[in-house]
Amino acid sequence: MNFRYLITVSLLFVLTATTLHGQSRRRRPVVPATLHIEDLPQQPLDTLATDDPETRIIIFSNNTWRYYRPALKVRxxxxxxxxxxxxxxxxxxxxxxxxxxxxxxxxxxxxxxxxxxxxxxxxxxxxxxxxxxxxxxxxxxxxxxxxxxxxxxxxxxxxxxxxxxxxxxxxxxxxxxxxxxxxxxxxxxxxxxxxxxxxxxxxxxxxxxxxxxxxxxxxxxxxxxxxxxxxxxxxxxxxxxxxxxxxxxxxxxxxxxxxxxxxxxxxxxxxxxxxxxxxxxxxxxxxxxxxxxxxxxxQTKTATVSSSNAVYHTIKQGDILGRLALKYGVSVSQICRLNNITPKTVLKLGRRLRIK
Known part of the structure; x- marks a missing residue:
């Protein structure tokens, strides 16, 4: 009687252990052969300041980062x-x-x-x-x-x-x-x-x-x-x-x-x-x-020699680019280009400008 009982209990133990082991194997997660950083979950962890007040850096959980510029989005x-x-x-x-x-x-x-x-x-x-x-x-x-x-x-x-x-x-x-x-x-x-x-x-x-x-x-x-x-x-x-x-x-x-x-x-x-x-x-x-x-x-030297017919103007009191352009029949942008200046450049007295 006791002998049959022991055999029955032993069989039940073996069957239970086998079943649990099979379930454990089926539940084991599948790990990809090659794991890339971009495949990992990307959760923001922290932000870092930069020299630019409009720009911050977001640090993510997968060891990546990117710029964050909320102020620029208004553009x-x-x-x-x-x-x-x-x-x-x-x-x-x-x-x-x-x-x-x-x-x-x-x-x-x-x-x-x-x-x-x-x-x-x-x-x-x-x-x-x-x-x-x-x-x-x-x-x-x-x-x-x-x-x-x-x-x-x-x-x-x-x-x-x-x-x-x-x-x-x-x-x-x-x-x-x-x-x-x-x-x-x-x-x-x-x-x-x-x-x-x-x-x-x-x-x-x-x-x-x-x-x-x-x-x-x-x-x-x-x-x-x-x-x-x-x-x-x-x-x-x-x-x-x-x-x-x-x-x-x-x-x-x-x-x-x-x-x-x-x-x-x-x-x-x-x-x-x-x-x-x-x-x-x-x-x-x-x-x-x-x-x-x-x-x-x-070529620049040749152009300089051939520019003997160039027209120049020496800045006097009251001169502005617009008046000079009208006086000589040229555009303000042409004067700016020939002298490497902008329309906002302050004209100093005595400065010599090329007009043509």
């Missing part, structure tokens, strides 16, 4: 960030004809110098303007692969993705004054569309994607899709901003600048910029840059 209602806001195509102002643009646009660039940082600093290898039978709508600056590219001014990202028209990885930043800055051939993007960026923020890294013959930054400035020479505004060699307010005349635009979305970078005369391994520009390239700079200096 969503600005017309410049609502009208002609196209995040899928490079050209956003196709409904605005060149003929409809004003003769002069006063671009208020910065309140002070803290509002600007050069996207990169370096020698301009290929300038804005005609390149053979084509137009070159920006400037090219050779760099190492992976060098950071900065936002020149505060703004909002309108376009950030790979472009099949030749730009490669392209970031377009629209700024509050309507100016857009284009950054092409990037190896990696550091922003996404509709992000707000601050001056000096890294928006991407130099590369050689798209139609490119070596790592460099192709940089453009556009207003209503129309290009103009970025060197009017930025000295890339020194990284300095030339103007606080710039009188952008309609005649500065390349009227063919938006005839095609294809980036024409493949001229046979365009030299190989640098090796794909990320080296700096080779000695041959540096020689080409030096030769181009020497040629430009010679």
């Amino acid at each position: 969503d209602s600005l017309p410049v960030y609502m009208q002609h806001w196209d995040t899928s195509q490079v050209f956003a102002y196709k409904s605005i004809a060149y003929e409809d643009l004003p003769s002069v646009v006063d671009l208020n660039l910065v309140k002070d110098l803290s509002g600007f940082k050069a996207p990169v600093v370096g020698s301009v290898l290929s300038k804005y303007g005609p390149r053979g039978r084509r137009n070159h709508n920006g400037v090219d600056i050779p760099l190492k692969i992976g060098e950071p590219i900065y936002a020149a001014f505060d703004g909002k990202i309108r376009y950030a993705k790979y472009n099949t028209g030749g730009f490669g990885n392209l970031v377009i930043v629209r700024h509050e004054n309507g100016l857009e800055t284009w950054h092409a051939h990037l190896s990696k993007l550091n922003v996404k569309v509709n992000d707000y960026v601050k001056c000096g923020q890294v928006i991407g890294f130099c590369g050689s994607t798209g139609r490119s013959r070596g790592p460099h930054l192709h940089f453009e400035m556009r207003y209503c899709d129309q290009t103009f020479d970025p060197e009017f505004i930025v000295d890339f060699q020194t990284g300095q901003l030339k103007y606080q307010t710039f009188a952008l005349e309609k005649q500065f635009f390349n009227i063919h600048s938006r005839a095609s979305e294809i980036l024409e970078e493949d001229d046979d005369d365009f030299p190989l910029l640098a090796s794909a391994e990320g080296d700096t520009a080779s000695g041959d390239i540096l020689e080409r840059i030096a030769a181009a700079q020497k040629k430009e200096e010679q």
Whole structure:
């Protein structure tokens, strides 16, 4: 009797243990073979202050972070960030004809110098303007692969993705004054569309994607899709901003600048910029840059000699730019451009201004 009882109890114990073990195995969580940080739960843990009062940094539980700029969100209602806001195509102002643009646009660039940082600093290898039978709508600056590219001014990202028209990885930043800055051939993007960026923020890294013959930054400035020479505004060699307010005349635009979305970078005369391994520009390239700079200096000297017919005016009491423009039959913006001044520049007595 006791023997049968022991056998029965033993069988029940074995069956129960087997059942529980099977349930335990079925309930064990499945752990992925490779666990990525972005797969972990992302809960905000803390915020950190930055040098910019408008910007804080949020620290998340999965060891990631991002900028937090609540003050910038109020700018969503600005017309410049609502009208002609196209995040899928490079050209956003196709409904605005060149003929409809004003003769002069006063671009208020910065309140002070803290509002600007050069996207990169370096020698301009290929300038804005005609390149053979084509137009070159920006400037090219050779760099190492992976060098950071900065936002020149505060703004909002309108376009950030790979472009099949030749730009490669392209970031377009629209700024509050309507100016857009284009950054092409990037190896990696550091922003996404509709992000707000601050001056000096890294928006991407130099590369050689798209139609490119070596790592460099192709940089453009556009207003209503129309290009103009970025060197009017930025000295890339020194990284300095030339103007606080710039009188952008309609005649500065390349009227063919938006005839095609294809980036024409493949001229046979365009030299190989640098090796794909990320080296700096080779000695041959540096020689080409030096030769181009020497040629430009010679052209400047020639232009100086040929400017013997230039008209100058010495500032006297009561002189203002508007009166001088009327007196000599020129525009205020022309006087500003010839003398590297702005309409707000204080004219000192005795200063000699070039008028024509």
